[in-house]
Amino acid sequence: MSVEENEALVRRFVREVLQDLNADAVDDLIAPDFVSHTWGIDKDARAALKKVTERMSSALSDIEFRIDDLIASEDRVAARVTSSATQTGEFQGMPASGNRYTIGEIHIFRVADGLIAEHWHQYDLPGLMKQLSGK
Numbered sequence: 001m002s003v004e005e006n007e008a009l010v011r012r013f014v015r016e017v018l019q020d021l022n023a024d025a026v027d028d029l030i031a032p033d034f035v036s037h038t039w040g041i042d043k044d045a046r047a048a049l050k051k052v053t054e055r056m057s058s059a060l061s062d063i064e065f066r067i068d069d070l071i072a073s074e075d076r077v078a079a080r081v082t083s084s085a086t087q088t089g090e091f092q093g094m095p096a097s098g099n100r101y102t103i104g105e106i107h108i109f110r111v112a113d114g115l116i117a118e119h120w121h122q123y124d125l126p127g128l129m130k131q132l133s134g135k
Contacts, residue, residue: 003072006111010077011067013109013116018083019065021057023050031115038121059091062100075112081105083123087132094132101131 001009009029016025026049036045056063062085069080084102087094103124110118 001111001114003074005114006075006077006109007070007072009111009114009116010070010072010079010107010109014065014067014079014081014107017049017053018081019063021053021060021063023053026050026053029116031112031117034116035118037118056091059087059089059096060085061088062086075110077109077111079107079109081107092129092132094129097132097134099132099134101128103128103131 012025013029016022017029026046030046030049032046034045034049036049064084066082067079068082069078071078081104082102083105084100086100087097089096104127105121105123108120109116
């Protein structure tokens with residue numbers, strides 16, 4: 001795939017999986033042997049990602065992901081993202097607060113054969129927890 005096609009795939013992943021929490025999109029976008037380097041998933045990371053989207057859909061509403069930067073080279077795509085949502089259910093071990101959070105995130109993807117094969121993710125966890133707690 002071209003760099004432009006890899007970028008389009010990542011944009012689609014951010015929109016459909018992260019923002020829209022569409023578990024069905026995982027089958028279209030993620031390789032069967034997908035490896036997540038963030039969530040500590042050692043078995044069937046694709047199925048685990050579907051469960052994450054379902055769990056988050058019961059905890060968050062008004063989800064927004066804005067891609068601030070997208071940098072691609074060969075089979076790698078890096079995205080600097082600003083995400084925000086309103087906590088309407090239990091999330092990160094905290095009961096529903098109704099608080100809205102906004103945090104910065106970095107995602108790095110490796111694309112193979114038109115699908116996302118690997119994913120790395122870093123985000124502002126302390127900032128997220130502070131906003132969820134309202135402190």
